Amino acid sequence: xxxxxxxxxxxxxxxxxxxxxxxxxxxxxxxxxxxxxxxxxxxxxxxxxxxxxxxxxxxxxxxxxxxxxxxxxxxxxxxxxxxxxxxxxxxxxxxxxxxxxxxxxxxxxxxxxxxxxxxxxxxxxxxxxxxxxxxxxxxxxxxxxxxxxxxxxxxxxxxxxxxxxxxxxxxxxxxxxxxxxxxxxxxxxxx
Amino acid sequence: xxxxxxxxxxxxxxxxxxxxxxxxxxxxxxxxxxxxxxxxxxxxxxxxxxxxxxxxxxxxxxxxxxxxxxxxxxxxxxxxxxxxxxxxxxxxxxxxxxxxxxxxxxxxxxxxxxxxxxxxxxxxxxxxxxxxxxxxxxxxxxxxxxxxxxxxxxxxxxxxxxxxxxxxxxxxxxxxxxxx
Numbered sequence: 001x002x003x004x005x006x007x008x009x010x011x012x013x014x015x016x017x018x019x020x021x022x023x024x025x026x027x028x029x030x031x032x033x034x035x036x037x038x039x040x041x042x043x044x045x046x047x048x049x050x051x052x053x054x055x056x057x058x059x060x061x062x063x064x065x066x067x068x069x070x071x072x073x074x075x076x077x078x079x080x081x082x083x084x085x086x087x088x089x090x091x092x093x094x095x096x097x098x099x100x101x102x103x104x105x106x107x108x109x110x111x112x113x114x115x116x117x118x119x120x121x122x123x124x125x126x127x128x129x130x131x132x133x134x135x136x137x138x139x140x141x142x143x144x145x146x147x148x149x150x151x152x153x154x155x156x157x158x159x160x161x162x163x164x165x166x167x168x169x170x171x172x173x174x175x176x177x178x179x180x181x182x183x184x185x186x187x188x189x190x191x
Numbered sequence: 192x193x194x195x196x197x198x199x200x201x202x203x204x205x206x207x208x209x210x211x212x213x214x215x216x217x218x219x220x221x222x223x224x225x226x227x228x229x230x231x232x233x234x235x236x237x238x239x240x241x242x243x244x245x246x247x248x249x250x251x252x253x254x255x256x257x258x259x260x261x262x263x264x265x266x267x268x269x270x271x272x273x274x275x276x277x278x279x280x281x282x283x284x285x286x287x288x289x290x291x292x293x294x295x296x297x298x299x300x301x302x303x304x305x306x307x308x309x310x311x312x313x314x315x316x317x318x319x320x321x322x323x324x325x326x327x328x329x330x331x332x333x334x335x336x337x338x339x340x341x342x343x344x345x346x347x348x349x350x351x352x353x354x355x356x357x358x359x360x361x362x363x364x365x366x367x368x369x370x371x
Contacts, residue, residue, distance in 0.1 A: 040237060042304030042312055079302040079319040086228065169230040 020060070024150055024188035026053040031186040033071065037160075038177035046078035053186050055137075059146040062137055067105035067120065067152075074099060091167045098125045105133065114154050124163040131156055140187065150188040158182055196263050197363045205253045206364055209246065213287070216242040217339050240298060241308045247291035254284060266352075266360050279344060286338040293331040300324035 034047040050072035057065035073093040078084055088095045105120035114134040122131040135154025139147055160166055161178045170176060198206070216239060223235035265273055295316055298305050302319035306312055317323060352360035 039304055040306045041309055042306045044302070044304050081321070082228065172230075175230065175233075 020058050021056050021064075022059050022146065023191040024055045025191050026051075026152075027149075027187045027189050028052070031184075033182070033184045033186075035158075035183070036181045038179075040175060044078065046076060048072065048075050049077055050075035053152065053184075053188065054191075055150065055152065055188055057146050062116065062146060063108050065105070065108050065116075065137065065146075067103070067118065069103040071101040071103075072099065073101055091170055092165055094125055101125075103131070103133075108137075111135070116154075122158065122163070124158075125165060127163045129162050131158055135184075148190065152184070152186040152188055154184060156182045196266075196359065198263060199260060201256055202253070202260065202262075203364055205249060205256065209249050209253065209287070212242055212249070213246055213338075214342070216246060217335060217342075220335060237306075240294065240305055243291040243294045244305070244307055244313055246287065247295070250284070250287040250291075254288075263363055266358050266363070268356070268358070268360075276348070279341060279348070283338075283341055283345060286334060286341060290331065290334045290338050293327055293334055297324065297327035297331050300327055 028050075031051075031053070032047060033051045034045060036043050036045045038044075048071050052070050054068040055065060074088055074095045076084055076087050076093070078087070087093055090096070101122065101124040103120050103122045105118040108116045108118050111117035111134045115136045115138070116134070118133045118135070119130050120133055121128055133154055133156045135152060137146075137150060137152050139145065140149040140151050158180045159178050160180050161171060161173070166176060197203075219235060219239045219242070223232050223239055226232040226235070265276070268276075295305075295313070299315035299317045300320050300323040302315075304312070305315075349361050352358050
């Protein structure tokens with residue numbers, strides 16, 4: 001009896017919340033996902049051409065926001081054919097076995113360098129670990145309420161070695177740095 | 192022999208340092224190219240590129256020195272040999288500039304960062320480009336082989352002068368001290 005009462009209470013409490021939740025999806029042609037790494041002491045940059053971001057949030061309260069990012073790893077582009085081909089192989093992304101990376105955020109906290117901070121879970125090459133994210137999220141036309149198109153922009157640092165990206169002779173961070181600086185600039189449209 | 196019949200010590204030093212580094216770098220490029228993609232190949236190419244940039248700087252220094260100080264008068268020899276010598280030396284200088292320059296352009300087109308012996312970033316000469324890269328790969332390769340062939344001719348000609356003609360051609364670039 002007591003358990004049923006709690007269940008009803010929980011359902012009653014969650015219903016209006018879900019009713020108020022809005023959803024957005026990234027506009028591919030207005031979004032970018034780039035990264036910078038250090039090779040032999042010098043920065044080089046790359047990007048993922050194919051990725052998607054889905055956001056759900058209570059328009060009145062961004063803290064409730066959830067992010068779901070999916071990255072097609074084979075779309076990596078560093079403007080160098082050998083490097084891009086090598087990145088697909090087993091020692092790097094191993095796209096044959098793990099074609100997609102996924103990053104999931106449930107709930108935000110106030111950020112330090114940006115408006116928001118989230119401790120999402122990154123799944124990459126069969127491994128999952130928390131990766132903190134600092135970002136801004138707001139309506140494209142300014143304001144506070146999350147209505148209409150949104151802009152999501154920020155950065156994260158991914159330790160490639162935590163995900164075995166670059167194994168064996170490529171694991172040495174002296175040649176290719178372990179810290180990968182990831183940046184994203186995403187336009188989200190209501191679904 | 193007078194001092195005017197020899198290259199000075201700076202010219203001699205530049206010649207012999209370049210001879211060693213250039214020979215080593217041709218071999219290094221050829222060897223690294225023959226390896227499969229691996230960390231070893233990547234690291235050998237890093238050395239190859241740093242040495243190549245060094246050679247480009249050295250040849251510019253050498254051309255500047257030669258322009259400023261001039262070359263000693265030629266050793267008497269048949270007219271055709273003199274002409275062949277002038278042509279091959281001009282071509283050697285040209286290739287010593289073009290081979291590393293094509294390599295530098297190739298590295299830029301391939302969008303690979305270049306850090307000279309890990310000490311400073313060498314700027315890119317051109318934007319990353321697939322067609323330019325393919326073209327420059329061919330250019331660097333064939334210019335390098337032409338340079339290698341010319342170096343062999345240069346060596347054979349020097350040996351001929353030393354062993355067959357027994358003239359002072361090699362001595363002009365060999366002995367440090369000026370004989371009275």
